[in-house]
Amino acid sequence: MQQIAPSPRHRLDLIPNFCEARPVLSLAFIMALVAAVLTLANGASGELALQRWLLITLYLQWIGFCAAATLCWARRWLRYARPGVVFFVCWGLLVVIVTLISDIAYRLSAYMHWDFAAIGESRLIFILRHAVIAAIVALMLLRYFWVRHQWTMQVRAEGEARYQALNARIRPHFLFNSLNSLAALIQVRPDEAEMMVEDLSDLFRASLQKGLQIAQLLEEIGLCHAYLRIEKLRLGDKLVVEWDIPEEVLEWPVPKLILQPVIENAIHHGISRLAGRGTIRIAAREIFGRLVIEVSNPMPPQNEPMVHGNRVATDNIAQRLKLIYGGGARLELGRDLRLEGGVFRARLVLPRISMPEPVPV
Secondary structure: OEEEOOHHHHHHHHOOOOOOHHHHHHHHHHHHHHHHHHHHHHOOOHHHHHHHHHHHHHHHHHHHHHHHHHHHHHOOOOOOOOHHHHHHHHHHHHHHHHHHHHHHHHHHHHHHOOOOOOOOOOHHHHHHHHHHHHHHHHHHHHHHHHHHHHHHHHHHHHHHHHHHHHHHHHHHHHHHHHHHHHHHHOOOOHHHHHHHHHHHHHHHHHHHOOOOOEEEHHHHHHHHHHHHHHHHHHHHHHEEEEEEOOHHHOOOEEEOOOOHHHHHHHHHHOHHHOOOOEEEEEEEEEEOOEEEEEEEEEOOOOOOOOOOOOOHHHHHHHHHHHHHHOOOOEEEEEEEOOOOOOEEEEEEEEEOOOOOOEEEO
16 A cells, blocks of 8 residues: 655755756856855956956855755655754755865865965865855755745645645535435446445545645546446436547646546536537647646536536635646636537646655555
8 A cells, every 4th residue: 555655755845956957057056146246345356356256156166066966965865864864964064065175175276376265374274264154154054944944844734734625625515416326326226326336435535535646647537437437327328428638648647636526517517407418528638848638518508597506616626726736727617609509618727746756654
């Protein structure tokens, strides 16, 4: 059995992931700016200022890249360490790196006759001065990362609590519709009613799992098939489902139970109100680095009474998308009256999100 255990990954959120290019480039840019500030503070001008800026930049860049490489290497060993251990290990590594590089820089500047160290400053004083500066700066920087980490964990905990509350809110809504179908079958077709209970249990097992659950689109489609089997027993030949899902998007990470409520709305507000057969079409495409899932259903005749519903499912989906993606994902709803009878479309636009690491228990 496996479950999502985010704690180790969240512990590593204490420091940026320097195994990726973007944090390393940001660090290099910051080091260049710091070198410019130190050069201006020194009061040098002209060619001498340029030479000093280049020397300081080279020195700081070496510190930055060596620190980034060391912290990247250390991530695998700090994966399951406590945040306090991560804090002090990273602080110690940074101080040691600056100490070693300052020693190398002093020796090299003396050999090349560069004007890098202060006039008359001994090697020991130069190394100690830079080590103390590194200890203070690293402590302040890691303290900032610590506060940011605590704030992120608090926001994540609040988000997971809200996510679970949203799941708890949608379950009674779905259960009410499913039990009505089950009640209609249990007397006349008990075998099919038993299969319906099994599918219903699969759906509720998925909805009861804790955490911000992310799964592959293929798994989400499997849950939708379980739900559609339930509705197929109730509606019979009245319900027709067309799938248009290419294989290349089946492994796309999506939130669990994000597609099933959209299909449920299409059946409840569309197919069930038709006099004859109705077709639900479910299509997915990757467009400009985003997964676009579209669910369309025929609109009921105009003489049918309008049923607005309480928007539990759509509001729930919109809130869950905001919790997981921020403003990067959206749910679009609209009518297309160009086709005969009209078609209602629900479109999910989802950016790619990393899959959480499964941890065996």
